[in-house]
Amino acid sequence: MGIYWCGRLGIAQALLQNPSVLILDEPTNGLDPAGIREIRHYIRRLAEEHGVAVIISSHLLSEIELMCDRIGVIKDGELVTIQTVHDSTDSEQDSNQVQMEVSSAEKAMELLKTEYEIEAKLTRGLRTFQSQREEIPKIIQTFVRNEILVYQVMVSRATLEDKFFDLIGENVIE
Template identity: 65%
Template sequence: MAGSAMELINLNKKIGSKKIIKDLDLEIHKGEVFGFLGPNGAGKTTTIRMMVGLMGITDGDVRILGKSVKSDFKGAIREVGAIVENPEMYPFMTGMQNLKHFARMSPGVTKERINQVISLVGLENAIKTKVGRYSLGMRQRLGIAQALLHSPSVLILDEPTNGLDPAGIREIRKYIRRLADEDNVAVIISSHLLSEIELMCDRIGVIKNGELIGIQSVHEQQTDEDPERQIRLEVDPVENALKVLKAHHGIEAGEKGGFISFTAKKSLMPGIVTTLVSEDILVYRVEVSSASLEDKFFDLIGENVIG
């Protein structure tokens, strides 16, 4: 990935005297899939609306390929394709008729480009069928095709897998990854589905109370060669194991469903297990895992309600 596709520069939004969005600074790269997460009312939708010019910016700016949404709106927005909520299509027209209709709104969209986006989202076999007969997943794919007609550099998708079954979610994920990897499009996704964000995205930005509180790589390479992991042990007796961990290793472990759990560096585990066994504690199972995106998300927002 090289170069900046979109920049949010000290972005602010006031409604009346209330500051809804506070000093957002964010850079999204070409060819990456960026997940935008946050609790209910955090400011995700407001930020997306400012990105695409549907809501005015109080202070700061959004730049798309260096073009300002405030001072060069037409030039900036030409680089953006977006689907907010469900894509609106004409159900009495075929997929092809819908695409040709939308193509007329963007100068320079050729017949070849229409066929290219149809192929990209895998709708060749259904493109001559009326959209009213499409499944929800097919309509989402047609919506993505429509948003891509004018070859945007940035694609913004609000809940792209909302209402889809697992097969539909997998399809949309595949097309989004292909866009980023093969066409170098920057894709920004707002979603509630943390498991999907983890599979689809390269980085996530977390917003809370209108402030960007963290940006993380989803599959970050560990700079620490021995990071702390989540450990689960099946042991007997549990009560003795908890006491031994506290006394010998200073570990405060929790107990649930016959397992004890705690965080520790992986390199310490052989010594911990040896201590438990030497104290006549039976160790039946050891599970070592890294933190999931869900764990990271809740660590950042400090609460258990997402939206």
């Protein structure tokens, strides 16, 4: 059993040798959506069913998030961290981005600031702020008690891209 380095065109050839480790460089680059999905599922199946350690080098963080269990982040040639992609304990503690459509935006913003010490901003007509998951129902209850109608609530967790920029301490958009 050897270690093989190959691009997506060499995957089949490398697998003929029954490797224990497979290193892929941008394996979904240039594929159509169906091909990307097929490669993604195939790579996961290789790892889960055949015990092949698959190492993927990619700049497509959204693909890595769907394909991998663990990530290693490299900055300036140095390994910064190794983390699990979907760690349930982290996801419960991470701050969520919350967007709400409410009847009285100014009153809602004031309550967020005074009751929860949260600064909200206006994004595409919605009040947007960061909050822990367990605080969201409490915030909605506070709004309702204060006669603020809540029309819409959208909650999203930080993406792998968000976590990446947090880890390397840089932000592309200033």
